[in-house]
Amino acid sequence: MVLLLCSIIIIVYVVFYYINVRKYPPGPLPLPIIGNLYHLNPDSVHEYVHKIGKDYGHCLTLFLPKPIVFFTHYDTIKEALVTQGEKFAGRSHLPPETLFQKTENTGLLISDGDVWREQRRTSLRIMRDMGMGNNLMEAQINRCVDEMLYQLNETNDGVSPFDMNMPIQLCIGNVINETLFGYHFKYSDTAKFDYFKDCLAKHLQNMKDNFYLYIVQAWPWTKHLPIIGDKGYKEPQANVVQYHQFIEDEVDAIAKMHDADHEPTNFVESYLQEMKKNPELTMEQLYAIAVDFWMAGMETTSTTIRWGVLYLMKNPDKQEKIRAELLSVVGRDRRLAMSDKPRLPYFVAAIAEIQRVANMLPFLFFHRCTEATVIGGHPIPKDTLTYPYVYSVLKDDEVFEEPDQFMPERFLEADEKTFNKKTLERMVAFGLGKRQCVGESLARIEMFLVLGTLLLNFRLEPTEPIDLEPVFGQVLNPKPFKCRVAPL
Numbered sequence: 001m002v003l004l005l006c007s008i009i010i011i012v013y014v015v016f017y018y019i020n021v022r023k024y025p026p027g028p029l030p031l032p033i034i035g036n037l038y039h040l041n042p043d044s045v046h047e048y049v050h051k052i053g054k055d056y057g058h059c060l061t062l063f064l065p066k067p068i069v070f071f072t073h074y075d076t077i078k079e080a081l082v083t084q085g086e087k088f089a090g091r092s093h094l095p096p097e098t099l100f101q102k103t104e105n106t107g108l109l110i111s112d113g114d115v116w117r118e119q120r121r122t123s124l125r126i127m128r129d130m131g132m133g134n135n136l137m138e139a140q141i142n143r144c145v146d147e148m149l150y151q152l153n154e155t156n157d158g159v160s161p162f163d164m165n166m167p168i169q170l171c172i173g174n175v176i177n178e179t180l181f182g183y184h185f186k187y188s189d190t191a192k193f194d195y196f197k198d199c200l201a202k203h204l205q206n207m208k209d210n211f212y213l214y215i216v217q218a219w220p221w222t223k224h225l226p227i228i229g230d231k232g233y234k235e236p237q238a239n240v241v242q243y244h245q246f247i248e249d250e251v252d253a254i255a256k257m258h259d260a261d262h263e264p265t266n267f268v269e270s271y272l273q274e275m276k277k278n279p280e281l282t283m284e285q286l287y288a289i290a291v292d293f294w295m296a297g298m299e300t301t302s303t304t305i306r307w308g309v310l311y312l313m314k315n316p317d318k319q320e321k322i323r324a325e326l327l328s329v330v331g332r333d334r335r336l337a338m339s340d341k342p343r344l345p346y347f348v349a350a351i352a353e354i355q356r357v358a359n360m361l362p363f364l365f366f367h368r369c370t371e372a373t374v375i376g377g378h379p380i381p382k383d384t385l386t387y388p389y390v391y392s393v394l395k396d397d398e399v400f401e402e403p404d405q406f407m408p409e410r411f412l413e414a415d416e417k418t419f420n421k422k423t424l425e426r427m428v429a430f431g432l433g434k435r436q437c438v439g440e441s442l443a444r445i446e447m448f449l450v451l452g453t454l455l456l457n458f459r460l461e462p463t464e465p466i467d468l469e470p471v472f473g474q475v476l477n478p479k480p481f482k483c484r485v486a487p488l
């Protein structure tokens, strides 16, 4: 009798499970409870999604074990994020996303609705007022580039294998620190910087290797269970508290000294002034935004530049071509300036190509669909979690011939001066639509000034075989490497 009852319950469960599966766009067959997890190799999930995208018309579902809909072509992504952008601006409010902040619906990355709109609008206005894209921002970034040059000249002999990781990370971390708090770390005194960077890295690593997170994501009540709840929720939450403290201390120190009658000189001061006029802006939100800027701005930009160093060493002819262009425009007697950009088409194309070929952000944050709709002819139920899979767009061989090859020329017309509109339009590394990267202008200036200054001052040469296979994680990182950074 018990056996019969159990069998009936299982059969009913399985029937309802597959009825539910049919509500979503097609995909490989999921199994009850584990969904498609049995299809995945944890180290190459990104390649698997890319491979099956075409088979399912670029709109497919994977049950992980929660149903996740992937848009894997520019057209389906644009339809969702631009044409129907308002419906796809939601976030999941589930782990692992909620485990990036101390409090739910704070900051920019994990929040949505009116809270997110207000914080995003304010942050963009402050960044604009601070001179995003003009001389003020350029001067600030140049101070951090100078610190990097100083570090390189002091610690690198120009012959022995040298690890570029720290100078690049410190430079990019310094740009964010200058933007938020108005100061940067000297290369000789980085204990505080290292501590914070390591806390963040530990957290990201923990998210990558944590199977319990998937369980808590699919069945949030499990966060109250022993072991699953501890590993999949409480321990990562403790990490968040640790790195939040660093940011809160920095913000509090500025708030204590803040003089509202003075012109603000950094993001935190500007936000504190705005708080007086707008009750939606709070200290809790300010802490969360500062954490987001560190989280979203540090690893992304510094990893792109490290990929850049690798690809330029792998393609020495292209490295020389960029250097020749830089030297013909800038010469040896002055520093590179943003005003040089219109006369450096090959270098600008090479930066776009580094971002495209590095393709380092397969999985970012979910876009929750806040209203039932149809994308690419497939119904998307309300509250479905979706991923605009930019990774596949940047690897689309119909637009980017031989996508694994490093070819800056693909972003230029035959005259090598005019930009190719089609390829440039598809270079969507900063996302699309309402949640497009807030730090895009900043990142573009950073990549231009840091890479350009490096190439004007040093020749980058391999001292070991170049390995372009990425390490899978929240960000696809190059494996640790050393190289010769030879002064010119």
Ligand code: HEM
Pocket (backbone or CB within 6 Å): 108, 109, 110, 120, 176, 292, 293, 294, 296, 297, 298, 300, 301, 304, 361, 364, 365, 366, 429, 430, 431, 432, 434, 435, 436, 437, 438, 439, 440, 442, 443
């Ligand atoms: C090469 C460097 C960078 C890349 C490739 C990049 C890429 C992206 C992408 C693809 C998104 C969209 C995520 C989505 O669709 O949900 C995003 C969002 C975001 N980025 Fe960036 N990013 C970079 C640098 C930066 C920098 C320097 C900052 C700030 C200092 C920053 C801050 C943010 C924030 C706050 C968001 C969330 C926006 C929102 O949800 O409204 N990013 N980034």
